Amino acid sequence: MSAAVDSWVRVASENELVTNMCVTVEGTAIALFRTNEGVFALDDVCSHEYSRLSEGEVWEGEVYCPKHGSRFALATGTVTGLPATQPVRAWPVKVENGGIWVAWQSQK
């Protein structure tokens, strides 16, 4: 992860996020999760096939992709279960002033 981020982008208001939701920043879909450990943000698209992590179940700090069950750690995006073998990007996220902010780096 690079030290300098381009900017924090407000992607949702705090009460919009119950457990899972999907937001889009500059065309990139990001999945937001709320658990007892806090709020997390990952790339929405599973690294295995084109499925949405925001529609998956969360158990013990991991999200299970609904299509084939690939698992990713919410905090880091590391892949923790097959059939995915590549991680997804984890986005730094903060909750501030009633909003949920993601540290966005412009893609191009």
Add this chain to the structure above:
Amino acid sequence: MADRKEPAWMQDQRAKAQERFDAMSWPTTSDEEWRRTDVSGIDALSFVPAPRADGRTAGSANAEGLAGTLRFDSGRPVEAGMDQTWKDRGVRLMSLADALEEFEKPLSDIFDEGVDASDNRFTVWHYASWSHGAFLTVPAGLEITEPFLIDFTESGDGVLSSPHVVVVLGEGARASVIQRITGERNGSDERILCNAGLDLRLSDAAALQYFEGQYLGPQSLYFRQARTRGGRDSSLRHYDAALGGRLVKTRIDCGLAGKGSEAFLNGVYYCRDGQHMDIRTVQRHHSPSATSRSYYKGAVASGGRTVFQGLIEVDPGASGTDAYLTNRNLILGDAARSDSIPTLRIGNNDVRCSHGSTTGRLSEEELFYLESRGLSRNESREMLVLGYFEDLLDRAPEAYREGTLDLIRSRLASAA
């Protein structure tokens, strides 16, 4: 969308296609053939059709070495010419709009078939809204050695261009065609959505060589559906060069409908950073003793993505089928992606059907060898990549071959 000048049968067809279009939605990645090409981000309907060509052909000129010429600029025919010998013997190369009345018989069947066989919204859209095109007919028995040239130059940011080409060869006729679509006149940021159609019909014993080249700008989108059908003892050699476009999705569906017919589909594709090319070939054996070959070679540079999907389908009655499908992919950089899906659906046992696919990169030994002979790294790569494509283009007309290779050369240089 119906034109004031078009015959009733075409207006009815467009209406039928429009109805189907309205009832469908755009393909998604859940549809098998579109699984690897996500079109959900394209606002297709935001592209505005070019004003309809008025059907009158302007300017008459025919270059040497060609049997006939038809050029379009932004959908308007701007040049049409033909060797008088052929004209006298009944050959016609004309704007499709002009051909609708006189050639209702072959055309209405062809368009009918096209609409019925369309299985996705882009193709149906094409049949509802095709904007300009070419019609070539060669009467029975005529053998023409010089090629015909059909040239489309597209331009206009945000323009929807839907050209359609129909070629019909009578019994025993022989001809060849070079067809180009280019669209980079106003700079590389120009976005054109080109939704093209192609129909080739070969009567018994006819022989056609068709050289297609797509050279749109890097921000354009290209969709193309081609359907070919060959009768007894007919022979089709089709070449396809896919070089332009940000997103390319094409299919050529080749029907072998007569005993002893043959079809050879050859293609090259060069995909660079930011491009996505999804190419499909279908060889359908309906009749016995037909031969087909599909030979597609692609190269993908870092940041590019290619998908090749091929199908050989053999009907139960097609004994004696000899069909082969080959796909080769050269990966030129580390962030490149290449998918290859050659498939077979065989319903008859008296056949010889195979397919092969290889994917790899340039051979280190060969590169080293050339460098040791004094070539720079880039020069060596260029030589190997051009050599890779050359065998496939070997028998194509020089202009087509050199034009394609030149473009690949310049892409290699800028990607280096």
Add this chain to the structure above:
Amino acid sequence: MKSQAPSTVDIGEYQHGFHFPDESVFKTRKGLDEEVVNAISSHKGEPEWMRQFRLRSLRAFQKKSMPNWGADLSDINFDDLYYYAKPTDDQKKSWEDVPAYIKETFERIGIPEAERKFLAGVGAQYDSEMVYHSIKEDLSKKGVIFTDPESAVRDHPDLVKQYFGTVIPYLDNKFAALNSAVWSGGSFVYVPKGVRVDVPLQAYFRINAKSFGQFERTLIIADEGSFVHYIEGCTAPIYATESLHSAVVEIIALPGSRVRYTTIQNWSNDVYNLVTKRAMAYKDATVEWVDGNIGSKRTMKYPSIYLMGEGAHGEVLSIAFAGKGQEQDTGGKAVHAASHTSSIITAKSISKGGGVASYRGLLKVNEGLHDVRSRVVCDALILDESSRSNTYPYMEINSDDVSIEHEARVSKISEEQLFYLQSRGMSEQEASTMIVNGFLDPLVKQLPMEYAVELNRLIELEMAGTVG
């Protein structure tokens, strides 16, 4: 399933003195819901974490849709099946009830008398105690665990929790979810570091008819540097009592280990055989799947290998025979997730009498890898006009330092070869059979001898058209 007088081979009793509760007390019915799953779990005396796993799997099964590709599964009626034990009075089956073609096949293949009734599921006592006893002692001494999964859950919970469901998650596909909810029977194998198990472990050594259960769950863990060869199934046709079989096999090959898993499946021709089999091969490990599919009405099975560490190697050898009324939709998958890995998939199929054999496979290479090599070869023989063969290979290559080759061929028996053999005095059928056996030979050679012999005889029978 089978409720018998105590069988002569009962691991539980032998090793740990555990007794299963009296099965006749267990009430069962058709269909699948939470009540049935809870009953299964209680009946097995499982810990809470496994019960919860089954319930989550059940929910996944209910939510997931049927695959929109593959063999034709439209006849499966999920509500009309038993998912665990059956009413006891339905269990009585006698040798007389076994279909004639099954009995004849046993005869022709040469299955020993003693085994026939056992294999036919009529519950005769199958006394493999003597054979099995000495093998078991040997394994025990080496620290090898070879037991049923229920016992493993009880006796080796840490190992099970670490690996169970990690190779094939319950969400993987509808049938893996089904198995994860109602699994019963199967094998659990753990081979300690550096241990070579020289004798192939065979499923039906161990337990009675539970080995041929509908929802077997097998987990094989080969620790670093170990070797094991596991064999399941047999060439004799298994007369199944239920028509839906959905097994899950997970293999973990830790660094430097080697696992070979051989299956010969010959389910009776009313069975839907939908199996998920997957292996993870770590650094310098090798996994080989040898997969023979002869029976069943519909089989969908694609043994897979995920090459997770450098130096890993995977092989799939697949034989499919699709006769009248059958669809074999089989193949293999190799996913390269590490550099310096290689894979080979060889698939041979035969379609006859209207059968449909389809190869379906995936070769995937992740981004940023180096030195990845793979070769896939599919050969199909279509023996007559009414049969079909399909090939659907998918290659997804995301690295450049690779060498990937794929070829497929479809043909019929060569006229010249037939003519030659017939001119040597063979009938057309004998000649065809010889050619077909020759076609399969490179793969059949990989089977243990007695299987190879039985398989050849079985092919003879299939070619003669006297079976099924």
